[in-house]
Amino acid sequence: MLRRLASLPLRRPAAALLAAGVRCISSGSVEITLPLNFWAGKRRTGPEKCSKDIVYEPATGRVLCQLEPCGAVEVDQAVKAAKLAFGYWSKMSGMERARVMIEAAHIIESKREEIAEMEVVNNGKSITEARLDVDSARLCIEYYAGLASTLAGQHVQLPGGSFAYTRREPLGVCVGIGAWNYPFQIAAWKSAPALACGNSMVFKPSPVTPVTAVMLAEIYAKAGVPEGLFNVVQGGQETGSLLCQHPDVAKVSFTGSVPTGQKIMEMASKGVKPVTLELGGKSPLLIFKDSDLENAVRGALMANFLSQGQVCSNGTRVFVQKDILPEFVKEVVKRTQAIEIGDPLLESTRMGALVSQPHLDKVLSFVDRAKKEGATVLCGGESYVPSDPKLRGGYYMTPCVLGNCTDDMTCVKEEIFGPVMSVLPFETEDEVLQRANDTSLGLAAGVFTRHRAGERPGDDRVLLPTEDCVCGDGRCRQPLLDHPATASQSCALRQRL
Ligand SMILES: NC(=O)C1=CN([C@@H]2O[C@H](COP(=O)(O)OP(=O)(O)OC[C@H]3O[C@@H](n4cnc5c(N)ncnc54)[C@H](O)[C@@H]3O)[C@@H](O)[C@H]2O)C=CC1
DSSP, rough: OOOOOOOSSSSSOHHHHTTTTOOSSSOOBBBBOOOOOOTTTTTEEESOOOEEEEEEOOTOOOOOEEEOOHHHHHHHHHHHHHHHHHHHHHOOOOOHHHHHHHHHHHHHHHHHHHHHHHHHHHOOOOOOHHHHHHHHHHHHHHHHHHHHOOOOOEEEEGGOOOOOOOOOOOOOOEEOOOOOSHHHHHHHHHHHHHTTTTEEEEEETTTTTOEEEEEEEHHHHHHTTTTTSSSEEOOOOHHHHHHHHHTTTEEEEEEEEHHHHHHHHHHHHTTHHHHHHHEEOOOOEEOOTOOOOHHHHHHHHHHHGGGGGGGTTTTOOOEGGGGHHHHHHHHHHHHHTTTSSSSSSSSSSSBOOSSOOHHHHHHHHHHHHHHTTEEEEOOOSSSEOOGGGTEEEOOOOOEEEEESOOOOSHHEEEOSSSSEEEEEEEEOHHHHEEEHOOOOOOOOOOOEEEETTTSSTTTTOOOOSSSOTTTTTTTOOOOOOGOOOOTOOOOHHHHOO
């Protein structure tokens, strides 16, 4: 199938690829020469005199493009454009805004493959995952478009026939700062709620993955947002700081690491600006002996190896009840070793490249440290060189399962942000809850069991019932919908049945 990238010149002519019957883009074939900044409705070049950052293609290690980090002048131009657009957009009704956003969602749908391919080229994740990221971005825009026309204030009756009312007003120019693991999706997740409420946005992607946010800017423009409503400025720490400190910025929404989040909160506090921070995690996954092992194994693989393990909410501390530990570990290792690593643009690939060479080195150094601290590498944890010569410079590693882990090890305490699973045995529920919660990076959590808490065999703790049971036994905790007993039957009868 031929897919032509409208905005991104290809190194190899599309016709040649079409003749060969392959997709238009292949790893190693893309070079980006168009400017990656976007404000006031157009792509813009960065400052003339600046030291350029090199952006690499993770699958091959090739140079993809050069980034011109924006300075104070460019940041100011983008914020001014956003301020102007805010004047128009904020006066539109929610329904009018929703119409434009729905149009943007349709355009994303029609360009799904094109966007997903560019995400793969810039980020290194597999094409099957990148397509889902694009879908999630579109769904988010659709969802907030749906909310736009429901935003309303309140009317409050006061004594003596007086009344008060509240209005929901947009803040103004919002800044979005994104991480590199979900570049397109983060840009959509930040802009959709802001735009739905009548705000405008200046978005700064990670300098490692600058490419697809500007595609979103073009999509919004094509959908009909006012010029300057969604802008993209490229750069790293300095550009980000300039945005956070700009006096015309009303709010900052950030996704990234905890240390950067702390700095952003500090900067925003000087201007008394609200912030939304989505930061790192070291989340627990609890696998009880009564769980469906097949489900639990699949869950653990997904919670550790999706996007090469570069997911903030990954369940990287996998606590497994001792009784099933050998069986669980055997199955997890077998399936981890079977994960197909390679060219992220191939449909068969399950794990692509990590985002950069420094990040790969960092993840591998965590594995080394784990070994020194007494963990056992049950599989993987090594750099990997695919057989395809064009991929030899890419940033690949074999997914790793670490056994013999203890709670005090670095691999268990710190966010690795790579394909490294730490397996930890446990005996009782109370023990595992205490250990799972003993972290300053508790972003998410997962549990595999066939019983809800309080229902596990041998667990006599009383839980507040969520639904009334029809059987008349006050101690019954069976949820109504699952209950096989009728109103005339007792729980004892149900148990005998
Ligand atoms: N909770 C969540 O939803 C998510 C959290 N993350 C977290 O992000 C981290 C990985 O992403 P990275 O890009 O390496 O994080 P990072 O914190 O290094 O950078 C994130 C963004 O902040 C910018 N930045 C850096 N210093 C700044 C400063 N002083 N002022 C303003 N902006 C600045 C960067 O240029 C980049 O755009 C991980 O810790 C991960 O857990 C990633 C995705 C989702």
